Amino acid sequence: MDFNQNYFEIFQLPVAFDLDVDELATRYRQLQASVHPDKFASATEHEKRLSLQWATQINGAYDTLRSDLARAIYLLELNDVHIEENPQLAPDFLMAQIELREQLDEIGEADVLDGSDGSLAKLETFKKEVNQHLGDYRSEFAAAYPDDVPVAQMAVYKLQFLGTLRASADKLEEKLLDY
Amino acid sequence: MALLQITEPGKAQDPHQRKRAAGIDLGTTNSLIASVRGGVTETLPDEAGEHLLPSVVRFTEGGTVVGLVAMQAAKEDPLNTIVSVKRMMGRGVEDIKGLGERLPYEFVSTEGGMVKLKTDAGEVSPVEVSAEILKTLVARGSETLAGNLDGVVITVPAYFDDAQRQATRDAARIAGLQVLRLLNEPTAAAVAYGLDTGHEGLVAVYDLGGGTFDISLLRLHTGVFEVVATGGDSALGGDDFDHRIAEWIIRESGYKDEVNPRQLRTLMMQARGIKEALSDADSTEVNVSVDGLEFSGQLTRTQMNELIADLVQQSIKACARSLRDAGDSVSKDSVSKDSFSKESVQNVVLVGGSTRVPAVRQAVTEFFGVEPLSDIDPDRVVAIGAAVQANILVGNKPEDEMLLLDVLPLSLGLETVGGLAEKVIQRNTAIPIARSQEFTTYKDGQTAMLIHVVQGERELVSDCRSLARFELRGIPPMVAGAARIEVNFQVDADGLLSVSAREATTGVNASVEVKPSYGLSEAEITDMLKASFDHAKDDIVARSLTEARVDATRVIEALQNALTEDGERLLQASDIELLQQAISVLQEVSETTDADAINEGVEMLGKASEEFAALRMDAAVRKAFAGHKLDELEESN
Known part of the structure; x- marks a missing residue:
């Protein structure tokens, strides 16, 4: 087996932003059911090591692919485009x-x-409004990738901004609900 | 031609192949061992018919005693009688002082950070105390099952951090146990109810013990059991109920002076009795008279419910919070993230003696809207689940499709500038998992670097648990900021962390020196292993030989099983022949009394079978996708 496969190849899914999350989950479980260390608890040391490596790889891949933002960033990375820490964004976006x-x-x-x-x-x-925006930027990425990488990259930055904002909103909600 | 083996229906094909496995619930107050026998899973009693072993160990010059006998000596010999050792596992002296209760022991700080206790038998670490409890349970298990145990599953609380899990593993090692897996207690409880074969959906495990509360949400989907969130309150339990009742008695009695320890002890014991009585009755008599504190009266269940209402509510709040977390971890989709509603919970499992309180059951039923499962004794359910899992992991049920996917209970992070903790792996991430983090040097020619690993959810390092400090050495000298040191964190299926590092531009491996904040070094463990044979030095040699042979048998069996299953399918006849020869060689060496030679043989056989192992893993993965159509596969290329 090849540890250099990309995350999509691990699940034998097409390299694309749009993905069937349920199908991903099903394949994830099928894979873990055959490589997880629990299946090799009484096996040889080498098999245990391989199983640990594979289960780790599969968990990492699944974590990345099932999140819209992480999947988008990963797709850009496959195109050798990396996310900057302090990107330049349009002033009207920042004002909003x-x-x-x-x-x-x-x-x-x-x-x-x-x-x-x-x-x-x-x-x-x-939160509804924020989710609306998130949906818009998600579509923006889906439409731009892979033909217009700069626009796709911009969409990722926007998704990052809104994601942080929603996390703050969730935190406030927890506070209001007194959790 | 091979002859067909005919066996009695319902019996295993070869009785010798059935392994002895057990599940162990290493509890704060009581510990249990359970096993699957003749298709029935049950906890194993001692000679007196007792299933619960009090988690109490007494160390004296004359020897060590565990359980009831030790507990009975606690009053007269408190210094040498260790109770609630679980709370000291993987902890330092400062932590234990912070536990909020006065413990009578004389604590000694050690170099490793972990606390030690002074006893008449010398200084002992909590790890050794736990090992004594494990040894007692295992002796019980070996006797009942008529032979040495091939493997055990030990349960730990879901909230246990790395140091606590490592300490538990070390204890098992000192007790000479083959640990198949550390299993989270709530997961074990769900397995005990066979929920892994039941309906698809969410399972909530509500675990209220004497001093801690745990809530875990598990999701069952196509035979895979996934822990999606864990939460709770490490300072909430049935003892708090007793406190409330004791306070009520003090108020009602009109006693104004300060309550002395003797009075408090009596009140707490009475309160416990009242609480238990009110689990069945609607009201109970209360009669207290101790050192001038006098009270006679009645307490109704309704009154008690009021006294503990806010505590029960506190636990329900933690349930609501975990449901939110579960929503986060299941649908990471950044657009349509929806938290789970209470209605998505299909089964609720009750664990812990305090769930016998009717007000607790009622609150749980009301919140989740389903009648909780409580057929299995809430004190034994965890051990029973562990036994079921041990039986599968040891290989007694190869046809079983069950799979448990567990999560990291607490985020792992690193200390950054200003004493802030930067999270590297978020809690509730499925394990095993690995993440890398890059560092750079801040001085020209810098060749070493100190990295501090912490665990917890808080932002400040000082509010998190310190796990370890790593010293990276051998960084190639470069100008400041040019080196790119990639530190890799690997968490295994038991939730245990290991760290490695390399310099990315040159590919040089930096060596990592681990200094656990509250752990035992390899040397300390070896010393403890030796110490446990103080009275018979020959035993050390005998034991390492036994261990080497057990290892050899295990490896040979594993390989033989693999060859039977996949040999002809994956290997050339000549390769099979070579492996068979290698097996014979090891078998011969195992007959000798040279432990080193046997260990070497085990390693050689492992090497010889590496390629076969890789082929098998590939085949397993291919099989996982066998149901998919070919065009789907081509589409991905």
Whole structure:
């Protein structure tokens, strides 16, 4: 077996952004069912080592492919395009980001003043908007890749921004729900 | 032509091939051993018919005793009688002081960081104490199963960090056990109920012990059992219920002075009795009289429920949080991420004695909307599940398709500038897993680097568990920032971490020196192994010979089984012949008394069969995809 296969090849799936997540999960389980260390608990040391290596590789591949963002970044890497830490983004995109961030902060602050019920409803609406954006950028990537890599790369940066924003929204929600 | 073997229906083909396997629940208060016998999985009792072994060890000059006898001596000889050792596993002196309860022992800090306890029999580490408990259980197992155990599965709490898991593994090694797997307790409980063969969907395991609460969510899908989230509260348990009842008695009695330890002990014992009585009855008499604290009255179940309501609610909140985590880990899809709803939980399993409290059952039933499973004794369910898994892993059920996929319980990270922890592997990631992180040098010609590995969810290193410090040496001298040191973290299927490093531009391997923050060094373990044979020096030689032979037998059997299964399919006749010869050689060496030669033989046979092993792995992977159509495969190329 070849450890240099790319993640798509491991699951024998076409190298593409659009992917059937259920099919990926099924193949993941089929693969683990044949290579997982539990299947080799009484085997020779060498088999145990191979099994550990394979199960590790498969888990890593699955983790990458099942997430939209990680899959997008991985596809760019396959094209030798790497993600920068401080990318240049369009000023109007950044302005919109600042506004969204302020909205979220306001929802959090309002909670201190008038209880969490109203805030939760507002947060719900806010998250819908964020998800909408995420969906848009996801489509942007899907449309651009692999023909227009620079646009695809830009879409990844946008997905990163919105992903961080949604993580903050989730955190606030947990706080409001008092988890 | 080979003759057909005819066996009795329902019997194993060759009775000698059936392996002795056991599951061990190494608990804080009690420990158990269980095994599958004649198709039935049950916990094994001692000679007196007791299944639970109190996790108590007493060390005296005259020798070591474990269990009930040791527990009975706890009052008169508290310094030498170690209880609740599980809470000290993989911990330092500072951690133990932070446990919030006064322990009577004399602690000694060691170089390795892990605590040691001073006893009349000398200093002992928690690892050795646990090893004594394991030895007692294993002796029970070997006696009941009439022979040495071929392998065991030991359970650990899902929240156990790397140091605690490593300590458990070390204890097993000192006890001379072949550990097939460390299994998370909730997973074991789910396996005990056979949920791996049941309906597809989510399973919640609600585990409320004396001092800790654990909630785990597992997902069953096409025969694969996946732990999707674990959570809980390490400072919430049935003992807190007792506290609330004791406080109520103090309030009702009108006693104003400070409560002395004797009074508190009596109250706690009474409270426990009241709690247990109210599991069946609607109300119970309360009569307390200790050192001037007097009370006589009634406590109803409704009243008790009120006293503990917020504690129960606290556990339910942790359940809700875990459901969120489960949603995160299952649908990582960044667009349509949806958390699991309570309705997606199809089965709830109760573990731990404190789940006998009706208010707990009711709250769990209300929250998840399903009647929880409680047919199996909640004190034994974990050991039983471990036994089921041990029986499969040891190879007694080759046709079994069950697979458990476990996750990393706590994030692994590295210390970065300013004492911040940077996460390298997020919690709830499926294991085994490996991740690499790149570092660079900050000085010209720098050849060494110190890396601090921590575990936990908090942002500050000081709030996380320190696991180990690694010193990377042998970095080729370069200008500052030019070296690219790739540090690779590998977590195995037991959740244990190992680290390796290489310089990426030159490909030079940097050596990694591991200094576990709260662990035992290889030398310390060897010393402990020797110490356990203090009274009979010859035993060391005898034991290493026995171990070498066991190893040889294991490797030969594994290879023979592999040859029977796949030999003709994957190998040339001449290759099979060579492997058979190699087996014969090892078999001959095993008859001698030279342990080193046997070990060498084992290694040589391993080498000889490497290629065959690789071929088998390939075949296994091909088989996994055998159901897919060829055009799908071509599409991917």
